[in-house]
Amino acid sequence: AQKITQTQPGMFVQEKEAVTLDCTYDTSDQSYGLFWYKQPSSGEMIFLIYQGSYDEQNATEGRYSLNFQKARKSANLVISASQLGDSAMYFCAMSPNAGNMLTFGGGTRLMVKP
Amino acid sequence: DADVTQTPRNRITKTGKRIMLECSQTKGHDRMYWYRQDPGLGLRLIYYSFDVKDINKGEISDGYSVSRQAQAKFSLSLESAIPNQTALYFCATSEGTGRSNEKLFFGSGTQLSVL
Numbered sequence: 001a002q003k004i005t006q007t008q009p010g011m012f013v014q015e016k017e018a019v020t021l022d023c024t025y026d027t028s029d030q031s032y033g034l035f036w037y038k039q040p041s042s043g044e045m046i047f048l049i050y051q052g053s054y055d056e057q058n059a060t061e062g063r064y065s066l067n068f069q070k071a072r073k074s075a076n077l078v079i080s081a082s083q084l085g086d087s088a089m090y091f092c093a094m095s096p097n098a099g100n101m102l103t104f105g106g107g108t109r110l111m112v113k114p
Numbered sequence: 115d116a117d118v119t120q121t122p123r124n125r126i127t128k129t130g131k132r133i134m135l136e137c138s139q140t141k142g143h144d145r146m147y148w149y150r151q152d153p154g155l156g157l158r159l160i161y162y163s164f165d166v167k168d169i170n171k172g173e174i175s176d177g178y179s180v181s182r183q184a185q186a187k188f189s190l191s192l193e194s195a196i197p198n199q200t201a202l203y204f205c206a207t208s209e210g211t212g213r214s215n216e217k218l219f220f221g222s223g224t225q226l227s228v229l
Contacts, residue, residue, distance in 0.1 A: 044223070045204065047217050047219075092157075096214065101162060102157075106156045
């Protein structure tokens, strides 16, 4: 069974600073995918970034990057130059090699201070 | 128009009532999913369907049933609602490649309250 752990229920960051949201996972699969989703207060789920277990380089999408450390089973999300609009819930999720039944972590609420 | 549409957006019901949440999609995806979100627990999979004739239980299927009426429609039913089914419910779709990089596309969610 897969498990995703997000140990930070809530975090504050100053506007324009960088922030790291932690995610650790547990799986016996050799091939898997890791995702981050953002959920603003309006409630929708927005895909941010994806990392494959065999990808040699860390994924980046604009201000988002994924710090992937396979041996430590961690997939932390780094947001550079935080903006007020980054205030939201963030979910880490994992997909198995076959099928797309994403398993989600409990989420981290990020609050950006002006 | 949204690619994945959930109705209703909000619903308040009483214990013991039967309720149906509906999901329709225009993305042409084969795979559809129902998740529920509870504070601190993230999203948990209730049921999923890889095509019209394929229905599978997820992590927390007890107390729920589903129907895949067509490729584009996937409904979730609570036969006899109870208060601990109060949650935010999401429908999601995916293309169906089966690769680990296949992301989910979510509806806007249905907030259900069972009194």
